[in-house]
Amino acid sequence: MSIDQAGFTKNDLAKYPFLKETARHLSPLDLQIEDLTNSDMHQILDRAMERVTLAITNLTVRPLIGTQGRYVIKDLQKEITSFPVAIMLVSATGNSLIKKRYALAEAKQATNELFLESKELLLKIAFDFGWKIAIAPSDSGSEFDLNFSDFLQNASHLHDAKWKLVNSKLFEGKVYLNKRDVVRLLQEEIKRRIEKRLNTVAIDQYPPEISEIAEKLKTLAAENIGQNETDFPKIVVQEAFPPCINALYTAASKNHHLPHMGRFALTSFLVNIGMSAESVTELFKSFSDYNERLTRYQVEHIAGERGSGTKYTCPQCSILQTHNVCKNRDTFCERIYHPLKYYKLKSELTFQSQPEKPEESPTSNT
Numbered sequence: 001m002s003i004d005q006a007g008f009t010k011n012d013l014a015k016y017p018f019l020k021e022t023a024r025h026l027s028p029l030d031l032q033i034e035d036l037t038n039s040d041m042h043q044i045l046d047r048a049m050e051r052v053t054l055a056i057t058n059l060t061v062r063p064l065i066g067t068q069g070r071y072v073i074k075d076l077q078k079e080i081t082s083f084p085v086a087i088m089l090v091s092a093t094g095n096s097l098i099k100k101r102y103a104l105a106e107a108k109q110a111t112n113e114l115f116l117e118s119k120e121l122l123l124k125i126a127f128d129f130g131w132k133i134a135i136a137p138s139d140s141g142s143e144f145d146l147n148f149s150d151f152l153q154n155a156s157h158l159h160d161a162k163w164k165l166v167n168s169k170l171f172e173g174k175v176y177l178n179k180r181d182v183v184r185l186l187q188e189e190i191k192r193r194i195e196k197r198l199n200t201v202a203i204d205q206y207p208p209e210i211s212e213i214a215e216k217l218k219t220l221a222a223e224n225i226g227q228n229e230t231d232f233p234k235i236v237v238q239e240a241f242p243p244c245i246n247a248l249y250t251a252a253s254k255n256h257h258l259p260h261m262g263r264f265a266l267t268s269f270l271v272n273i274g275m276s277a278e279s280v281t282e283l284f285k286s287f288s289d290y291n292e293r294l295t296r297y298q299v300e301h302i303a304g305e306r307g308s309g310t311k312y313t314c315p316q317c318s319i320l321q322t323h324n325v326c327k328n329r330d331t332f333c334e335r336i337y338h339p340l341k342y343y344k345l346k347s348e349l350t351f352q353s354q355p356e357k358p359e360e361s362p363t364s365n366t
């Protein structure tokens, strides 16, 4: 049997429920949103809720079993069915942050599994996305060759220099890759498919029980995504600034022009980590278009000291990437999805090796 003729096993579908074949497998069920509240759907609904909850809290969709242990899927059918149900739950929240978070968590989970799979199964999954990929000739020194347009489609979202086409092994329209690289590119593809699916769910009205679950998920997200990064050190630690904010901060300090999104990102980041509106206003003082009254008003507005009293959160990485504000990504960036999360993690590390400093201003002189 050739690789592309082979179907997926039920175990494959449980591990990779985003595959097209899952829909074919589940089509006899004709799952509708009203069915989710039936008593015989309880276990599936519970597992779907677990998927989304874990995505929000831990950026995964499977519980961790022990330090070395792997999650064992006991009920394949429940595992497969819980995926489209989780999609419905996430859609019911209508929250773009939860959608992105869930898609990323599913993609990361799949990635963990894909590393352990055979080359043949990797190919089958890549074919599901329409990739033109093959096992590379043994004398090529690589494991796979991938059509360069499939490579570009996915690598363009990755910022490390190794993903630039000029740094790749390219020959006759094919990019030569190892297994780790193929899995990383598949992660992008999987995330995109799930995000697309979440954004095309067309349900006019959700049953009250599902709306109630969606509200709980939104509350959980508000407590865990972005918002829970507010537990910061009492002083501002510039060494822990993410690269994008560092670039903006340095540019502002040198009186270089900042685009609107750059100003907003910098201001909202600084007020969220505890810098006073006064200090942030001061930072913009040397700008040629500086207007003290207007700048103070804008900064205080973002800090929640005016108007509705809402403090604005710094935009997450994906938004900053879209606006070209994401700059100089480093390895820490691979672990986070939000600049405030970066700051929280890195400042914790910084404090493990540095004594506390009493002032509010950044720890390095600017």
Ligand code: SF4
Residues within 6 Å of the ligand: 242, 243, 244, 245, 316, 317, 318, 320, 321, 325, 326, 327, 328, 329, 330, 333, 337, 338, 339, 342
């Ligand atoms: S990945 Fe996020 S934190 Fe890192 S530089 Fe880009 S926007 Fe900033």
